[in-house]
Amino acid sequence: MVPRPARNRHRARGARLHPVRARDRVRTQPEAGSGALSVLEVRNLHVTYGSGDRAVPAVRGVDLSLAAGQKLGVAGESGCGKSTLALALLRLLPASARLTGEIMLDGEDVLTMKWGRLRAVRWAGASIVFQGAMHSLNAVHRVGDQIAEPIMLHQRVTIAEAERRVGELLQHVGLPAARANAYPHELSGGQRQRVMIAMALACDPQLIVADEPTTALDVMIQAQILRLIEQLVAEKDISLLMISHDLGVLADTCDRLAVMYAGRVVEEGPARSVYGAAEHPYGRALSAAFPRIGDPASRRAPRGLPGDPPDPSSLPGGCTFHPRCPVALDSCADRDQELVTAGEGHRAACVLVGSEKQQ
Numbered sequence: 001m002v003p004r005p006a007r008n009r010h011r012a013r014g015a016r017l018h019p020v021r022a023r024d025r026v027r028t029q030p031e032a033g034s035g036a037l038s039v040l041e042v043r044n045l046h047v048t049y050g051s052g053d054r055a056v057p058a059v060r061g062v063d064l065s066l067a068a069g070q071k072l073g074v075a076g077e078s079g080c081g082k083s084t085l086a087l088a089l090l091r092l093l094p095a096s097a098r099l100t101g102e103i104m105l106d107g108e109d110v111l112t113m114k115w116g117r118l119r120a121v122r123w124a125g126a127s128i129v130f131q132g133a134m135h136s137l138n139a140v141h142r143v144g145d146q147i148a149e150p151i152m153l154h155q156r157v158t159i160a161e162a163e164r165r166v167g168e169l170l171q172h173v174g175l176p177a178a179r180a181n182a183y184p185h186e187l188s189g190g191q192r193q194r195v196m197i198a199m200a201l202a203c204d205p206q207l208i209v210a211d212e213p214t215t216a217l218d219v220m221i222q223a224q225i226l227r228l229i230e231q232l233v234a235e236k237d238i239s240l241l242m243i244s245h246d247l248g249v250l251a252d253t254c255d256r257l258a259v260m261y262a263g264r265v266v267e268e269g270p271a272r273s274v275y276g277a278a279e280h281p282y283g284r285a286l287s288a289a290f291p292r293i294g295d296p297a298s299r300r301a302p303r304g305l306p307g308d309p310p311d312p313s314s315l316p317g318g319c320t321f322h323p324r325c326p327v328a329l330d331s332c333a334d335r336d337q338e339l340v341t342a343g344e345g346h347r348a349a350c351v352l353v354g355s356e357k358q359q
């Protein structure tokens, strides 16, 4: 039997819970005449943790755009700001984080939204699948209760209806409905991640942000979960922003890729161009580091990139990648490069874009 949601057990069966007022519903269509076609539009986003000498500029002037039904992969080494970006999208960052810029979710700026509106948008407008489901799920509640919670919070449904939806969602992600009764520790890592995906789908969001959704899983389960995410977002026409350090995994799943380095997007474009023909030396290094699943040509010996990413609180001048760049010019130590066109829909932030020297 599917259990009742944890926070609402005291309510009578059949009671209507948490009606969502019309103004709290997430708009699904852009306003007439607004010209907005993107589900997500991030403009000049800066996120800084702390202040003064201890300020850590984790995200520095990021612009991103995601159309309805599109899948965008964000890649980069540890510490480049990927998770900060993901959490910023729904204002889930700690109080020490200062955010500036715009995060337009279906035409509304998340950064200026009132708290009530933000609560309505979380889950119903956009939801997040975090890495390591064991830490994200509450160990003392049955997983069915946890999936039912956002449904009860956001939708005008009876408890019986929420229970029915939980069973349906579990089946949708490949688990028997009866697993609703299980506690997180009674499930395998892959099953827990399926539960997280069911939760993310619970309120029919337009956008799912998946932050390293398969990192803690073995390779076989990783491939299953990736295929499941792909299948579900395609079926439901959901936009996907997926974060990973593995450009190969993202290239297999996403239409477009953005490569981050030291808090900035240094390359972005169609997945095939960025993964197969990167124009930024960092994009090339990242591509070479991860062979593509099922593509023997890409299974050349993976190469590591020498050196470490810079400490965000003391970034090098000029292009932040220049100390590690195999093709840096002297001028790269003084001059940073904005993103420039490197091909159709493909941009890279390198002075050598289009030049023979970069090869």
Ligand SMILES: Nc1ncnc2c1ncn2[C@@H]1O[C@H](COP(=O)(O)OP(=O)(O)OP(=O)(O)O)[C@@H](O)[C@H]1O
Binding pocket: 049, 050, 056, 058, 076, 077, 078, 079, 080, 081, 082, 083, 084, 085, 094, 096, 245, 312
């Ligand atoms: N709460 C915080 N307070 C201060 N600095 C933070 C905080 N969270 C993250 N940082 C710093 O911000 C930078 C970006 O971190 P972030 O976790 O976003 O990177 P990431 O690319 O997601 O890394 P990983 O792949 O390891 O998760 C890092 O230098 C990190 O140390």
